Amino acid sequence: MILTVTPNPSLDRTYEVPALERGEVLRARAERVDPGGKGVNVSRAVAAAGHRTLAVVPLGGAPGALVAELLAAQGIEVAPVPLAGPTRSNIALAEPDGTLTKINAPGPELTPDEAAALVAAVGAHAPDADWIACCGSLPRGLTPDWYAELVARAHDFGSRIALDTSGPSLLAALAARPDVVKPNADELAQAVGRPLLTVGDAVKAAGELRERGAGAVLASLGADGQVLVSGDGTWFGSAGVDTVRSNVGAGDASLAGFLAAGGEGPEALAAAVAHGAAAVQLPGSQMPTPHHLDASAVTVTGDVPLDRVLSEQGSPR
Incomplete structure (x- = not known):
């Protein structure tokens, strides 16, 4: 079972528009309403793949009630932590060429009692979990070292923990030795404080995060x-994609595939790449099911193309 922790979940509305024209009235061609937040998306992808998952989420107000309802409809067990403030609502505008414009609300501010209840909920369900995935930004009321404390607690529970966050929260958590961290190129560049121009730059930066405490x-x-990049080796994975419809949640789908496949080694990387490639070809933040996956399109190799120039160059922000 994969337990996910999403400190700042959301209700996500995605509208597909012909083009984004500032100051104009836009008519959507399609719309979706999904439960959102990085950890929530991981649970959705795990459930879509047919595995058991439980989402620990702080929820409040009518948007929070709808998030819980939508998760349950997707076969996801929910451990809600009640909040006084309402869960945030986010908006995404998707254009036909894959360009995505997002408006993310700040979300409620957690009180000390609500923050403590969130940690207690993780502890209550940790004994049943093979992995705990802590994902996303921290809401107001939680300090940057909150993830570090949760990683330490998770190890006390005897659980393996994967962390997908960025900035000060990521850097603070490394000392607590998370088993896996999952940055994107920009987050990785920000963590090491320099641009990443090649795959080799990314590999070197990943190694520096391992030196600071990350297991993989x-x-x-x-x-x-x-x-x-792990203690067992370094591997590179890629997959061909015909059409990009939306990259919302693609990284979360990748992490779900990685953990569901065991969370280590080239086989898990291949699963991560397959899930990510499938996710970007789906609308909104829809998560891929097994029939969306194309394992034949995935290549994983230990012969890493270190000199390959990155088309999306990560840079510190």
Whole structure:
């Protein structure tokens, strides 16, 4: 079972528009309403793949009630932590060429009692989990070292923990030695404080995160593929994609595939790449099911193309 923790979940509305024209009235061709937040998306992808998952989420107000309802409809067990403030609602505008414009609300501010209840909920369900995936930004009321404390607690529970966050929260958590961290190219560049121009730059940066405490680094390089750097080796994975419809949740789908496939080694990397490639070809933040996956399109190799120039160059922000 994969347990996910999403400190700042959302209700996500995605509208497909012909073109984004500032100041004009836009008529959507299609719309979707999904439960959102990085950990929530991981649970959705795990459930879509046919595995058991439980989502620990702080929820409040009518948007929070709808998030819980939508998760349950997708076969996801939910451990809600009640909040006084309403869950945030986010909006995404998707254009036909794959360009996505997002408006993310800040979300509620957690009180000390609500923050403590969130940690307690993780502890209550940790004994049943093979992996705990802690994902996304922290809401107001939680300090940047909150993930570090949760990683330490998770190890006390005897659980393996994967972390997908960025900035000060990621850097603070490395000292607590998460088993896996999953940055994208920009987040990886920000963590080491310099641009990443090649796959080799990304591999070197991932190694530096391991030196600071991460057990393994699964780095998403966008259209250029993914790299996995661990104590057992370094691998590079990529897959061909015909049409990009939306990249919302693609990294979360990758992490779900990686963990569902065991969370280590080239086989898990291949699953991560297959899930990510499938996700970008689906609308909104729809998560791929097994029939969306194309394992034949995935290539994983230990002969990493270190000199390959990244088309989406990560840079510190």
